[in-house]
Amino acid sequence: MTGLKTPHQDLHSEQGAQRGEHPGRSRDPVIKVADLAWLEFEKPDLGRAEVFACDFGFQVAARTERELWLRGTFAGTPCMVIRKGSTSRFIGPAFWAAERPDLDRLARATGSTVRDADVPGGGKAVDVFDPSGFPVRIVHCGEELPALPEQQPLLLNFGTEHSRTNATQRPPREPSRIQRLGHVVLETRVFARALDWYLDTLGMIVSDFLFLDGQRDRGPTMAFIRCDRGSMPADHHTLAMHLGPGTGYVHSAYQVTDLDSIAAGGEYLKERGYQRSWGIGRHIQGSQLFDYWRDPDRFILEHFADGDLFSCDVEPGWAPMSTSGLAQWGPPATRDFLGTTPSPAKLREVLQALRGDNELDPARLLGLLKAVNS
Template identity: 85%
Template sequence: MIRVADLAWLEFEKPDLDRAEVFARDFGFAIAARTPHELWLRGTFAGSPCMVIRRGRASRFLGPAFRAAERADVDRLAAAVGHTVRDIDVTGGGRSVALFDPSGLPVRVVHCAEPLPALPEQPPLPLNTGTRPRRTNATQRPPREPSRIQRLGHVVLETRTFARTLDWYLDTLGMIVSDFLFLDGQRGRGPTMAFIRCDQGSLPVDHHTLALHLGPGTGYVHSAYQVTDLDAIAAGGEYLAERGYQRSWGIGRHIQGSQLFDYWRDPDRFMLEHFADGDLFSCDLEPGWAPMSASGLAQWGPPVTRDFLGTNPSPAKLREVMTALRDDNELDPARLLGLMKAMSS
């Protein structure tokens, strides 16, 4: 129907906005706006905010908002699905249309009238490499401070209706696939994970803006935020560790997307990623195919954790699996066993 240009922001509810703001600053966000009922977070790049957190009774993910390239795209999409275009309360104003993907997750497509101005950057450190020294008579001392977020990079979502949900994002929002993952011995049944990007023609964009994978749950898995370089990731990680936050997995380098990564849990147990040096693809690359496995998630780094994989046993996880197997969806016993094997391989 349209081709979205990028993720705009992610929407959450949390009961304690003060605690959310403390973590946001420690993680490296800047505050775009704060009211008694809303907290808008941003990066240093010009554009839209990265995240809005609204005061609510419980901590939960509300859904993603994607950025339309033109205001007319919002109108055209609303007309095609029979929904109303509404004003949005973001700084500078704008318009949006509210949709639902086949998983039942709310998805907004927005066009902001006035982008936020850029903020001062965290400069990359000059590196001496091979025969190209850039630093002489000077030591290297990255400051122990928060990794300054530049922008929102991607969000990962879990769904029980993988094929239908993937098709919806491709058909409705004009996204395209960078890589498929499949289960060992089940490639004939199709993929169980897809890394998908925005289609901006010959303009290179992030390897994935959205990743979807089949599973017993529905909704948010993690979101990723770009920082300057590896030193920003590492020094910012030390800053977070000193303040008692939990690292979920890292530091390492992924295979699909190639980015340097470091994953953390916020006080409400949501997972967030610092990343740098990710792949950029234009529209003319064909999708890759690879088997899904825990060892295939990184080129180097520490072994992947159970916390990152979401395989820690709990009564809630068991109920989630049993509910998924009873309902009419794409998760059957063979798929579930294949996923369990992949996450232990």
């Protein structure tokens, strides 16, 4: 595309697309979503979920016997809803429609209907399914929740630049204060179909592709996907997806103020007996400072700060998929985070995927195993 920045300018990747590779965006999407609104879960014990949520840094926006709505400090919608259910499971994501007429356009294109959104403050929603089978909700909300007090960033001294004199640093040992929902990562057996659906239907665009060693000619196996806000910069990824033997939630990420918020909040979680999955470190794709934790239902949630922001004129980067490529610095990625701990359930998942009508075959599986160990 004429006039667009290329990854060969060392903006975010050493490699750009080769001739004929996926462009990372749709020519004529149905709509263009503006952001990720919230994530929906079911859990049997809302009380236990609320305790972890507050320890992790959420605020409670609304609570009933059947629903728990969680929010960050920024104005807007809640970041998460947990509904009471018989088992713990991820339901799906909800995205913000940029304008109310986008819901009508999407409903016509998908054969769906516009209905009332059951969210604090009210609004409208369209419910559709992506090719992986996830229910995806696109919402336009009428009333925003007001902003809450922030956890202020610390003043830092750098070299000869001294912002802080005659004062000490004593960040309190308290929960990281969540500001907002940043992104969700999903695993799918139908990566290519799901990728095109999010680009064609919701107008999202790819920031970075990852491919398996020796299999680039077969196309990417992971994509970091952002919202297309035109010249207004958006998070490097609002959604990330990768090919795998499973279909489901991998993790979700929530922005906090700074590194001290991540570290002090992590100490608070550790003192209360929660399990760190991986961290603290800094990613490559997206550049975020990160720290991953398990909640009592075994879902992984991430604290992050200082992520990349791209406008629409940045084209996709391409890089090989590897565990060593997940971080610039930090401890090695754990088996817990990678989901590679052997188990009968994991073996059944792999065998089922290899026998099914999907994009996973023995060569892809061996490439994924090689990437995990590289």
